[in-house]
Amino acid sequence: MKQFLLILTLFTFSFSNAQNLYESIPNNSFNVNYVNLGALNSKSGGEDWSQLMQPFFKESHYYYHSKKPILKMNDLFKNLNESGLDMNAPMYVYNTMIGQLNGTIYLFKLKDESKFTSFIGKTEVTVESIDEPIEAVETPYYDEYYYKEEEEETTPYFLKKNVGNGVMYLCEKQVIGIFGDVAYIFNITNGDSYLLESELAEREKNNDLDNDYGYDYTYAYPSQTEGYKDSIYLAEKEAFRIKSDSLLYSNLNNGNITNYEQEAEKFESLDPEITARAKARLKEREAKKFNEKFEEWATLLSNLLQAKPEHIGNDRNFLSTYKSNHDFFAYTKLNKTYLNVISKDFGMTYLFGRNKREPELSEYLQDISSIYSIDFKDGKAELNGVTNLNQKLLPSMKTAYSLKQSKNLFKYIEGTNLQGYFSFAVNSFELTKPYEKIYFEFLKNMGRNTDLATGAELFWSFIDKDMLFNTIGNQTIVAVTGYADIKMNYISYDYDDNFERTETKEERLVKQPKVVIATAINSVENANKLFEIISKFTFFEKINDNLIKVPSNRNFKTNLFILKTKDAIIFTNDEVLVTKYPNGLPSKDQIASSEQKFILSHNFAAKTFTDPILTGIRNNYFANGGHEKWYTPLYNGLGDLEMYDEPIKGNQYTLHAVVNIKDISSNSFQVLLKMMNQLKNVH
Amino acid sequence: MKFKSCFFLSLLLICFSSCFEYIEEITYNDDQSGTCLFTINCSQSKDRLNTIFKLDTFMGYHLPSKSDITKEIQDAYALLKTYEGIQASYYNIDFNNYIGDIKFSFDSTKHLNEALKKLAEHFDRSGQLTSFDLFSFNSNTFKRVMMPSDSFKIHTPNKLKIFGDAKITSIYKFHKTVSSTSNANAKISKNKKAVMLKTTVKELIKNPNTFSNTIQFQ
Numbered sequence: 001m002k003q004f005l006l007i008l009t010l011f012t013f014s015f016s017n018a019q020n021l022y023e024s025i026p027n028n029s030f031n032v033n034y035v036n037l038g039a040l041n042s043k044s045g046g047e048d049w050s051q052l053m054q055p056f057f058k059e060s061h062y063y064y065h066s067k068k069p070i071l072k073m074n075d076l077f078k079n080l081n082e083s084g085l086d087m088n089a090p091m092y093v094y095n096t097m098i099g100q101l102n103g104t105i106y107l108f109k110l111k112d113e114s115k116f117t118s119f120i121g122k123t124e125v126t127v128e129s130i131d132e133p134i135e136a137v138e139t140p141y142y143d144e145y146y147y148k149e150e151e152e153e154t155t156p157y158f159l160k161k162n163v164g165n166g167v168m169y170l171c172e173k174q175v176i177g178i179f180g181d182v183a184y185i186f187n188i189t190n191g192d193s194y195l196l197e198s199e200l201a202e203r204e205k206n207n208d209l210d211n212d213y214g215y216d217y218t219y220a221y222p223s224q225t226e227g228y229k230d231s232i233y234l235a236e237k238e239a240f241r242i243k244s245d246s247l248l249y250s251n252l253n254n255g256n257i258t259n260y261e262q263e264a265e266k267f268e269s270l271d272p273e274i275t276a277r278a279k280a281r282l283k284e285r286e287a288k289k290f291n292e293k294f295e296e297w298a299t300l301l302s303n304l305l306q307a308k309p310e311h312i313g314n315d316r317n318f319l320s321t322y323k324s325n326h327d328f329f330a331y332t333k334l335n336k337t338y339l340n341v342i343s344k345d346f347g348m349t350y351l352f353g354r355n356k357r358e359p360e361l362s363e364y365l366q367d368i369s370s371i372y373s374i375d376f377k378d379g380k381a382e383l384n385g386v387t388n389l390n391q392k393l394l395p396s397m398k399t400a401y402s403l404k405q406s407k408n409l410f411k412y413i414e415g416t417n418l419q420g421y422f423s424f425a426v427n428s429f430e431l432t433k434p435y436e437k438i439y440f441e442f443l444k445n446m447g448r449n450t451d452l453a454t455g456a457e458l459f460w461s462f463i464d465k466d467m468l469f470n471t472i473g474n475q476t477i478v479a480v481t482g483y484a485d486i487k488m489n490y491i492s493y494d495y496d497d498n499f500e501r502t503e504t505k506e507e508r509l510v511k512q513p514k515v516v517i518a519t520a521i522n523s524v525e526n527a528n529k530l531f532e533i534i535s536k537f538t539f540f541e542k543i544n545d546n547l548i549k550v551p552s553n554r555n556f557k558t559n560l561f562i563l564k565t566k567d568a569i570i571f572t573n574d575e576v577l578v579t580k581y582p583n584g585l586p587s588k589d590q591i592a593s594s595e596q597k598f599i600l601s602h603n604f605a606a607k608t609f610t611d612p613i614l615t616g617i618r619n620n621y622f623a624n625g626g627h628e629k630w631y632t633p634l635y636n637g638l639g640d641l642e643m644y645d646e647p648i649k650g651n652q653y654t655l656h657a658v659v660n661i662k663d664i665s666s667n668s669f670q671v672l673l674k675m676m677n678q679l680k681n682v683h
Numbered sequence: 684m685k686f687k688s689c690f691f692l693s694l695l696l697i698c699f700s701s702c703f704e705y706i707e708e709i710t711y712n713d714d715q716s717g718t719c720l721f722t723i724n725c726s727q728s729k730d731r732l733n734t735i736f737k738l739d740t741f742m743g744y745h746l747p748s749k750s751d752i753t754k755e756i757q758d759a760y761a762l763l764k765t766y767e768g769i770q771a772s773y774y775n776i777d778f779n780n781y782i783g784d785i786k787f788s789f790d791s792t793k794h795l796n797e798a799l800k801k802l803a804e805h806f807d808r809s810g811q812l813t814s815f816d817l818f819s820f821n822s823n824t825f826k827r828v829m830m831p832s833d834s835f836k837i838h839t840p841n842k843l844k845i846f847g848d849a850k851i852t853s854i855y856k857f858h859k860t861v862s863s864t865s866n867a868n869a870k871i872s873k874n875k876k877a878v879m880l881k882t883t884v885k886e887l888i889k890n891p892n893t894f895s896n897t898i899q900f901q
Binding site: 489490491492493495497498499501508510 | 685699704706708724727729758780782854856872874876877878879
């Protein structure tokens with residue numbers, strides 16, 4: 001009856017796949033990536049873009065030991081057009097927790113099932129019925145687990161199970177389900193430490209569910225931890241000992257032993273058959289457990305494609321992003337599932353308190369989500385990031401981001417050969433307020449020594465926050481303003497008339513980028529005090545009351561200067577700026593007014609100017625040639641890059657990044673891919 | 684990391700530095716024994732090497748660390764000491780200026796050639812390096828033999844660029860008086876007991892004969 005109900009359930013589920021793929025993604029997923037395969041494929045213009053997908057397929061499931069998954073993601077996505085996937089349908093990659101299992105799920109539509117299944121491991125162990133035991137299970141021993149080369153990995157034993165109109169492949173690291181034209185790959189992170197329902201119940205009964213380290217090696221790898229030594233083994237060993245001891249004494253008493261140590265050693269050894277039998281029993285136990293485990297997984301995951309009542313589409317942030325039809329987006333949110341997963345993966349139970357089953361996160365971090373989308377348009381690629389803040393964090397963030405960049409800094413930024421800049425204006429003192437609360441909560445939740453948290457809080461109370469956060473650093477511009485000639489010493493040899501050599505010191509000029517870090521002074525009194533203290537360091541050279549030189553050394557090839565002015569502190573290697581223009585450059589040499597306006601409009605603004613950067617690198621470092629292969633594709637393809645944020649609106653903080661390309665009539669995806677493919681073989 | 688690949692990568696590092704100087708200095712005694720000093724000076728490129736040494740990989744190659752290089756030199760030095768007719772004197776690696784020296788004494792030119800051949804075989808990754816005597820010395824003539832052209836696999840102009848302005852210098856000192864040299868670029872010292880030849884690595888690769896020289900004694 002039980003089997004009939006299971007089959008009926010599986011059969012029913014297999015016919016009720018979600019209408020829209022995202023409807024099958026549970027709302028408790030903490031990371032959902034959407035890849036618009038159709039849009040990307042058409043925008044690629046035939047260029048190979050499979051390589052771009054590789055970062056998604058980092059084989060995290062290889063992490064702990066060397067067992068292979070059934071299907072290697074890298075193999076599947078090496079050539080997307082040959083993967084059997086429907087390239088006109090979207091693909092989702094999401095992280096969630098189903099039952100006790102956590103990991104990454106790839107969800108997609110299939111166009112050619114046979115192509116897809118050709119990637120599944122060849123050495124399958126097919127079991128017609130799930131009740132039939134697996135005949136053998138490889139159990140690697142301790143020294144085989146670590147540092148194995150890929151080619152040495154062991155092929156897993158796995159089950160192929162027909163369910164309704166679908167088929168499932170199950171191994172300890174991965175479950176693959178194919179149901180009609182929809183398939184999923186679940187790369188399981190914690191499959192080897194999975195507790196059977198019966199084991200879970202036993203632990204519940206013994207109140208033994210919480211583990212500070214979140215991972216039970218004795219349970220997961222009994223062979224490593226001599227787990228084969230069961231009660232039968234111990235009894236047989238004891239019997240063998242009694243027998244061998246008796247024989248030894250008997251021989252001793254009869255005077256048959258001439259070399260006692262040799263004989264004692266012989267009698268102390270254990271019959272290898274006893275160990276072999278114990279290990280064979282372990283294999284049997286593990287085989288049985290594999291069967292039971294896979295049976296539970298099959299039930300748990302057979303409805304993975306079914307539309308969920310609480311699916312990710314119920315999240316309005318996700319849904320509105322989905323409807324915007326992006327080429328790609330990643331949606332992440334801090335939720336209890338995320339905390340459960342990281343606590344189980346990394347043993348970070350201290351995040352929500354010791355001996356607590358349910359995660360409890362600081363109210364400052366609850367319900368924070370972010371969405372990053374990428375769209376490849378004609379002439380540019382856009383990346384947009386939106387962070388949804390909670391009401392607890394929002395007031396501090398709004399105050400922190402109400403600060404504007406200081407206009408006084410522009411006069412220190414040379415604009416005549418500007419390569420790029422990065423500007424930010426954030427009230428860090430204000431930002432620290434929620435962070436210190438979160439930090440002390442973490443410390444207290446660690447539970448090991450609550451006095452440590454109190455001690456840290458006491459120490460923190462003695463710190464002069466005004467000096468730390470309200471002196472400099474809240475408004476800063478970092479800029480690369482061109483190249484400077486830097487003198488560099490080196491050793492050469494001189495020869496006399498008879499070719500006896502002597503060592504000489506020579507000097508040559510090298511080009512180095514000029515870097516300026518200009519940070520506004522928020523408190524003149526604090527800044528003066530800070531500068532006065534710093535100038536006392538013996539390895540600094542005080543040039544005058546406002547200028548310190550950090551002489552070049554082995555790590556810094558150039559002299560660095562720290563200049564204090566009435567409104568800013570400047571860190572730079574540009575000697576001309578600090579000696580000739582300590583009060584600021586003439587206005588005609590300053591950063592362009594259009595850039596000033598751009599910087600003032602945003603709390604965070606960054607630009608890199610591709611043409612001057614590439615030309616500067618070519619002229620200064622490749623004057624004798626050798627740049628052609630990389631320079632030409634980059635120079636012809638890439639335009640300027642810019643990043644900027646928007647003022648917080650509602651509860652949303654938004655960040656934009658734009659990669660411009662020179663050919664504004666072509667799609668940026670195709671142009672960037674072409675450029676990357678050209679650059680691949682530069683060496 | 685395996686010994687040979689580390690040595691190869693050390694050479695690669697030197698090549699990346701573009702501006703380096705290699706000096707080969709041999710001083711002969713009356714009985715044809717002598718001392719040999721090899722110096723590699725990458726001081727001109729120390730800023731670039733400092734940067735490169737902070738990386739794990741560069742241009743797709745896994746880079747050896749300073750301790751890897753020191754170990755290889757130590758091993759080479761220990762190996763050299765085991766060769767017949769060779770008495771190793773010292774080695775020095777200065778990672779502040781990127782200058783390395785290795786100095787040893789030899790009993791005869793034959794022993795010197797044998798030692799250099801064995802070292803070359805030891806470091807040859809491909810196992811295809813042509814074996815030959817680098818020097819010959821009879822009563823009236825000293826020869827620095829030209830490298831076989833197949834010793835240099837780098838022929839394309841693009842790859843030659845990595846050697847930048849790298850220089851190579853040989854100095855041979857004798858107790859006899861030198862009367863003439865076959866290489867027009869070689870200079871004879873004022874006391875006529877030493878010969879110096881300077882060229883660039885690029886030139887040597889293009890024309891292996893650049894460094895060959897026959898020195899006649901009076």
